[in-house]
Amino acid sequence: MTTPIHDDVIGVPLEELDVSRPEIYQNDTWQPWFERLRKEAPVHFVADSANGPFWSVTSHQLIKEVDTNNSIFSSEKGGISIVDLVTPEGQIQGKNFIAMDEPDHAKQRLAVSPSVAPKNLAEFEPLIRKNVIDILENLPVGETFNWVQEVSIELTARMLATLFDFPYEQRRKLVHWSDIATAVPQVTGDDSIDMQERYDELMGCAAAFYNLWMAKAGQPPSFDLISMLQNNPETARMNEDPELFLGNIILLIVGGNDTTRNSISGGVIGLNKYPDQYQKLRDNPGLIPNMVAEIVRWQTPVIHMRRTALEDYELGGKHIKKGDKVVMWYLSGNRDETVFEDPEKLIIDRPNARAHVAFGFGVHRCMGNRLAEMQLRVLWEEIMKRFHQVEVVGDVERLSNNFIRGIKDVPVRLHPI
Numbered sequence: 001m002t003t004p005i006h007d008d009v010i011g012v013p014l015e016e017l018d019v020s021r022p023e024i025y026q027n028d029t030w031q032p033w034f035e036r037l038r039k040e041a042p043v044h045f046v047a048d049s050a051n052g053p054f055w056s057v058t059s060h061q062l063i064k065e066v067d068t069n070n071s072i073f074s075s076e077k078g079g080i081s082i083v084d085l086v087t088p089e090g091q092i093q094g095k096n097f098i099a100m101d102e103p104d105h106a107k108q109r110l111a112v113s114p115s116v117a118p119k120n121l122a123e124f125e126p127l128i129r130k131n132v133i134d135i136l137e138n139l140p141v142g143e144t145f146n147w148v149q150e151v152s153i154e155l156t157a158r159m160l161a162t163l164f165d166f167p168y169e170q171r172r173k174l175v176h177w178s179d180i181a182t183a184v185p186q187v188t189g190d191d192s193i194d195m196q197e198r199y200d201e202l203m204g205c206a207a208a209f210y211n212l213w214m215a216k217a218g219q220p221p222s223f224d225l226i227s228m229l230q231n232n233p234e235t236a237r238m239n240e241d242p243e244l245f246l247g248n249i250i251l252l253i254v255g256g257n258d259t260t261r262n263s264i265s266g267g268v269i270g271l272n273k274y275p276d277q278y279q280k281l282r283d284n285p286g287l288i289p290n291m292v293a294e295i296v297r298w299q300t301p302v303i304h305m306r307r308t309a310l311e312d313y314e315l316g317g318k319h320i321k322k323g324d325k326v327v328m329w330y331l332s333g334n335r336d337e338t339v340f341e342d343p344e345k346l347i348i349d350r351p352n353a354r355a356h357v358a359f360g361f362g363v364h365r366c367m368g369n370r371l372a373e374m375q376l377r378v379l380w381e382e383i384m385k386r387f388h389q390v391e392v393v394g395d396v397e398r399l400s401n402n403f404i405r406g407i408k409d410v411p412v413r414l415h416p417i
Contacts, residue, residue, distance in 0.1 A: 073307035266299030297356035
């Protein structure tokens with residue numbers, strides 16, 4: 001089942017369909033744009049945009065083809081975002097392992113991947129549950145409040161502080177740095193952003209983590225990301241390379257924040273939009289693990305990932321040239337009608353929910369996907385013990401952003417069991 005394409009999109013010439021426009025994500029009107037591209041041009045070229053010329057890849061199958069072919073499609077050549085940032089002379093431009101090709105990518109990634117190994121995830125679960133219970137038990141029952149601030153952001157901030165062994169009382173700084181990392185005009189559509197002020201804030205982040213690094217230097221190995229980086233030969237001297245240091249820290253902060261935070265918010269929105277699914281959850285809380293995968297598919301917190309072609313390549317019948325910018329629109333792949341039946345609907349027992357592309361594929365598949373899923377699972381397990389409904393009682397406010405599908409405000413009221 002597919003939805004009819006909106007008239008305003010039908011009237012746009014195909015060559016002018018530019019899905020990098022941030023406002024379609026803020027207004028949540030992106031669906032018909034991608035539906036048309038999947039039908040008419042799943043590999044589609046835009047010659048002129050705020051982000052320059054680029055190819056859009058919008059079908060599930062072709063996204064996987066690009067994402068798993070890292071010998072042809074480079075993360076390092078142009079970065080992972082549609083934006084081509086020009087760094088002013090004298091400023092540090094962060095570089096990180098997700099924006100590296102092999103073999104450098106694997107060396108850097110392997111330094112921190114033990115933090116989310118199955119054994120360590122099992123050790124995290126009691127801590128996550130303790131934080132979830134504390135947050136839920138202290139929510140204002142009978143009052144309207146912003147779910148994003150009180151639950152989504154608070155839980156991820158606590159988890160990030162734990163992962164980094166960052167001062168707990170300053171945990172909201174981590175969320176702030178994550179937010180400004182993607183706050184550039186080409187991503188948000190906001191030309192009033194002060195890029196020097198943004199840079200100064202990121203330098204403050206770098207300084208805080210450099211101080212944390214030095215405080216841990218020479219200490220016995222411990223279970224946190226900074227210690228793991230220090231005790232791996234490939235990253236032990238990362239602090240001596242300012243670009244690599246800032247880049248990897250920001251990557252780990254954004255990766256640990258945005259996916260989980262916006263999926264927590266998106267899940268509440270989805271269950272309220274489809275009350276039959278909320279009832280299905282009440283009737284069978286055992287559906288929570290599958291529901292988590294479906295929430296991630298339905299929300300798709302990372303809208304796109306960018307690659308650069310290292311050589312000419314035929315993709316979906318179109319000729320990609322060496323040096324071309326190729327953008328995989330994960331949000332569109334997760335709405336592909338040929339893969340997901342009734343894709344616009346949140347269906348918590350969807351049999352192929354885990355077929356989503358929200359975490360990427362291949363060597364760059366999201367390292368922390370299991371940790372994100374665990375946080376969502378534990379949260380919903382504890383919600384269902386306490387509340388008959390987390391009711392959305394006002395308008396949802398979304399962020400203008402073509403990279404992170406961010407949610408700013410979800411006004412809710414709790415209905416205890």
